[in-house]
Amino acid sequence: MKAFISGAAGALGQEVVRQLRRAKAKFLATDIKQLDITDFQKTSKVLFDYRPDVILHFAAVSDVDGCETDRDRALRVNGLSTMGLAIIAKRLRAKMLYTSTNCVFSGAGEDAYTEYSRPDPVNEYGRTKLLGESYVKDICDRYFIVRTSWLFGRNAKTYLSRFLAEEKKPASINVICDQFASLTYVEHLAEAILRIVKSENYGIYHIVNSGIASWLDFVLRAKKIMRFRTTIRAIKIEELNLPAKRPRYSPLASHNYEYLFSCQMKTWEEGLNEYITLLLRKP
Numbered sequence: 001m002k003a004f005i006s007g008a009a010g011a012l013g014q015e016v017v018r019q020l021r022r023a024k025a026k027f028l029a030t031d032i033k034q035l036d037i038t039d040f041q042k043t044s045k046v047l048f049d050y051r052p053d054v055i056l057h058f059a060a061v062s063d064v065d066g067c068e069t070d071r072d073r074a075l076r077v078n079g080l081s082t083m084g085l086a087i088i089a090k091r092l093r094a095k096m097l098y099t100s101t102n103c104v105f106s107g108a109g110e111d112a113y114t115e116y117s118r119p120d121p122v123n124e125y126g127r128t129k130l131l132g133e134s135y136v137k138d139i140c141d142r143y144f145i146v147r148t149s150w151l152f153g154r155n156a157k158t159y160l161s162r163f164l165a166e167e168k169k170p171a172s173i174n175v176i177c178d179q180f181a182s183l184t185y186v187e188h189l190a191e192a193i194l195r196i197v198k199s200e201n202y203g204i205y206h207i208v209n210s211g212i213a214s215w216l217d218f219v220l221r222a223k224k225i226m227r228f229r230t231t232i233r234a235i236k237i238e239e240l241n242l243p244a245k246r247p248r249y250s251p252l253a254s255h256n257y258e259y260l261f262s263c264q265m266k267t268w269e270e271g272l273n274e275y276i277t278l279l280l281r282k283p
């Protein structure tokens with residue numbers, strides 16, 4: 001495998017690079033400093049020079065509120081650049097793997113979303129990521145769309161992931177209690193992605209840890225294990241007055257991966273245990 005990676009400085013990108021390096025695989029890792037994927041000419045040149053057989057497209061504007069306040073950037077990075085990479089993948093006859101999100105769903109239902117549930121995004125992040133999905137599906141034959149949700153682990157930008165990694169924790173924090181979804185340990189996601197991309201099992205995947213939780217469930221469990229003193233104050237999302245709407249209930253059911261690869265994703269509690277073990281091992 002000879003892989004091109006966009007968004008390699010992000011949480012998922014860094015973890016995939018770490019695992020590829022360990023496997024001594026060939027890859028070209030880029031992020032915005034080396035290659036701005038909104039520049040189609042430059043991106044084409046880099047990719048046609050390198051000629052990967054796999055494109056791992058992780059670059060995104062992943063800040064949900066940022067997408068609402070800068071819609072043009074969200075469209076260019078999440079939507080149009082994905083079209084550009086899909087066209088390049090098709091011309092190079094490379095496999096294309098694109099990461100998408102639970103935010104393509106409205107979250108208004110009572111059940112977990114399967115790979116074939118109907119998307120109906122409620123914010124600009126979800127709308128632009130869904131546009132990226134459409135380009136990949138329409139343009140590429142050999143594609144994988146990997147939807148994931150609420151990443152935690154090394155380098156994840158999510159507020160609580162960073163909070164757990166902090167040496168000096170604040171006296172108290174507010175944590176949202178009325179949004180429910182699947183949580184995903186970034187190491188488990190990277191392992192699944194590298195497994196999927198080596199296969200010929202094209203299509204849509206939901207890759208998340210099993211189980212459903214709120215961020216409050218997550219932090220309370222972490223507190224029990226790590227025994228930090230921070231007081232946790234449960235708040236409702238509306239109290240934060242955020243620019244973007246969020247899906248209220250958007251867990252993802254991981255049917256295709258389990259069926260096609262005969263394996264089960266670990267629970268989010270197992271993922272959290274592994275992450276905490278890693279944090280406590282740090283000097």
Ligand SMILES: NC(=O)c1ccc[n+]([C@@H]2O[C@H](COP(=O)([O-])OP(=O)(O)OC[C@H]3O[C@@H](n4cnc5c(N)ncnc54)[C@H](OP(=O)(O)O)[C@@H]3O)[C@@H](O)[C@H]2O)c1
Binds near residue numbers: 007062151
């Ligand atoms: N994080 C989550 O909870 C979550 C949930 C569901 C799905 N996902 C999806 O999973 C993928 C990886 O997420 P992540 O958490 O690793 O995201 P991340 O940490 O935000 O990484 C994305 C990387 O892409 C870079 N980037 C932005 N614009 C770019 C451009 N024009 N050219 C090149 N690189 C650019 C970002 O740089 P800057 O930081 O400088 O902008 C960042 O380093 C994304 O597709 C995301 O939509 C994430």
